Amino acid sequence: MKKFTLVFALAAMLISCSQQNKQTEAKNNSQVAKSEWIPLFNGKNLDNWFVRGKAKWDVRDGIMTGKGGMGHIYTNAVATDFVVKGTFKISDNGNSGLYFRANPPKDNPDGWPVGYEAQIDNHQDAHTGWLWKPGKPTAKAKALITKDNEWFTMKVKMVGDKMEIWVNGQLMTEYTDSDYKKGHFAIQGHNPGQTIEIKELAYKDLSKK
Structure with a gap:
């Protein structure tokens, strides 16, 4: 026993x-x-970012805000293959965008980033979720699902030459393009009087080690 x-x-x-x-x-x-998720915005300050152009950027109560006209704020971080996700809000009639694989133009550092842009704009045909390349709409998105002054999520995945843009959990755009290989993430300030707000932004590196 x-x-x-x-x-x-x-x-x-x-x-x-x-x-x-x-x-x-x-x-x-x-x-x-x-x-695996690497914060791009720490919710406290603009450490690890640099600014180009006239737009003014600051952080209050855990929210990054851009206003004051045309300009861009870039991450120090650069990426090739990745998924990036964030939470955004645009003011009335505002225009902004989440750039990826983007770099300041060499001939005019304050000019349009050279890279891809996931559009944020609820008033033009090439609306939130469209893909833009410098100065022009490039890949059409599904019907608009966002509104001014309301928070929404955006996620971009890019591996090799294939990219996806997601808004509020819905796949808006798929596109294949190989013009830009590597670059920063960036946020656009656009119209004078508008405000773009960001309260979360992080990415996951999908590059082969």
Whole structure:
């Protein structure tokens, strides 16, 4: 009887250790998955960003705000293959965009970024979710689903020459293009009197290691 009790206790202990190991492994995997997202905006200040153009940028109450006319704010970070996601709000009749694989033009650092833009604008035909290349709408999106003065999410995935633009969880645009290989993320300030707000922005590096 004592032998049976000892065997039973040992088996129970092994099962308990196995369960604890699985829980620890699951927790570690969860932490690794979370750590894959790299914050671009820390919610406190504009560290790791640089500004070009006339637009003015600041941070209050965890929100980055751009206003005051044409200009762009770039991340120090550069990326090739990635998924980037953020939460945005545009004011009445505003125009902005989330740029990716973008760089300031060499001949005019304050000019339009050279790269891709996921449009943010609720009033023109080439509306929020369209793909733009410098100065021109390039890939048509599905019907507009965002409104001025309301928060919405935007996600862009780009691997190789294939890109996807998602808005509020809906796939808006798919496109294939190889003009731009690597660059910064950037946010556009556009019309005088408008405001663009950002409260979350992070990316995941999908480049092959």
